[in-house]
Amino acid sequence: MSLPHLLLVDDSEAVLAFERAALSGHYVVTTAANGREALEKVAAVRPAAMLLDLSMPEMDGDEVLAQMQRNADLRRIPVIIISTEKQRAEACVKNGAKAYLPKPIRAQDLLPLVGRVLEDERRATLQGSLSALFVSAGQIEIGLPLDSVRSVLHQAATRPLPIGPSYLCEMLDLHGEPVLVLDLAKRLGQEHARPIEERKL
Numbered sequence: 001m002s003l004p005h006l007l008l009v010d011d012s013e014a015v016l017a018f019e020r021a022a023l024s025g026h027y028v029v030t031t032a033a034n035g036r037e038a039l040e041k042v043a044a045v046r047p048a049a050m051l052l053d054l055s056m057p058e059m060d061g062d063e064v065l066a067q068m069q070r071n072a073d074l075r076r077i078p079v080i081i082i083s084t085e086k087q088r089a090e091a092c093v094k095n096g097a098k099a100y101l102p103k104p105i106r107a108q109d110l111l112p113l114v115g116r117v118l119e120d121e122r123r124a125t126l127q128g129s130l131s132a133l134f135v136s137a138g139q140i141e142i143g144l145p146l147d148s149v150r151s152v153l154h155q156a157a158t159r160p161l162p163i164g165p166s167y168l169c170e171m172l173d174l175h176g177e178p179v180l181v182l183d184l185a186k187r188l189g190q191e192h193a194r195p196i197e198e199r200k201l
Contacts, residue, residue, distance in 0.1 A: 003028050004048035004118060009038040009064070010082065011056040015103070019051060019082075022107040023114065035059025039067060042074060049117055054083040054092070062092060069096045078121050080113065138190020 005028045008019045016031050023029055030045050032038040036058045042050060054061035061081065068074040078098040081089040082105060089100040098117045101109060132143035133152070151174070158170040158181055167187035171180050185192050 005030065005045060006114070007032060007038065007042055007045060007047040007050045009033075009035070009050060009056070009061065010053040012053070015053070015082070015105075018105065018107075019110070022110050026111065027114070035061060035064040038064050042068065042077060046073075047077060049078045049080060049098075049114065049121070051080050051082050051114075052097070054081065054085055054088050062088065065092055065095060065097055078117050080117055135184070136193060137184040137188050138193055140185075140188060140190060142184075 003026065006023060007030050008016055008023075009032045010016050010019070011033050013033075016033075020029055020031070027048075030041055030047065032041050034056045038050070038052070038061075039059070052061045052064060061083070065079055065081075068077065068079065075096070079092075079096070081092045081097050081100040082103060083089045083100070084103045086100075086102065089097075089102070093100050098120070099113055101113055126145070132145055134141055134143050136142075153172075153174075156172050158172045161169050161171055161180075167183045168180055169183070171178050173179075
């Protein structure tokens with residue numbers, strides 16, 4: 001699974017270097033040194049979130065946020081304000097930014113904040129959709145929330161387990177990890193509606 005993409009926007013190379021060092025092990029990062037460059041890159045990259053300074057040459061962060069809020073697609077990208085200017089930053093939060101972190105920033109504050117903002121956005125997106133993977137077990141159909149589905153395997157190679165109930169008698173290797181295979185139809189007392197070669201795990 002690919003790492004979330006962040007756009008870091010600041011006219012200070014020192015701040016950008018710090019943010020890159022703190023975040024690059026956890027996220028893919030792209031940087032911009034002013035507001036105009038930020039708008040170009042946010043439209044091109046469509047990051048998972050943007051970290052935005054306020055006082056910058058060419059275009060301030062306030063204006064970047066305002067332009068993003070006027071664009072239906074860009075409005076969905078969560079913005080975290082990184083600034084020494086508390087009042088301006090709080091005004092930005094009222095105008096659509098998701099969070100504010102005062103400078104000087106610390107890695108132990110930055111990482112959890114970015115994680116929380118991304119998780120909040122993920123939950124909001126899930127609540128706004130009914131995304132589900134439907135599976136059948138005999139005559140029963142069950143919808144699994146997509147956020148709980150790690151992968152779908154077709155005709156995966158399984159190995160028998162020497163012990164266990166009849167509905168939990170196989171395992172497979174998933175990326176080097178052993179995973180038990182639940183025969184849902186058997187567990188629910190249903191006859192399989194499809195032959196084994198058409199089933200998915």
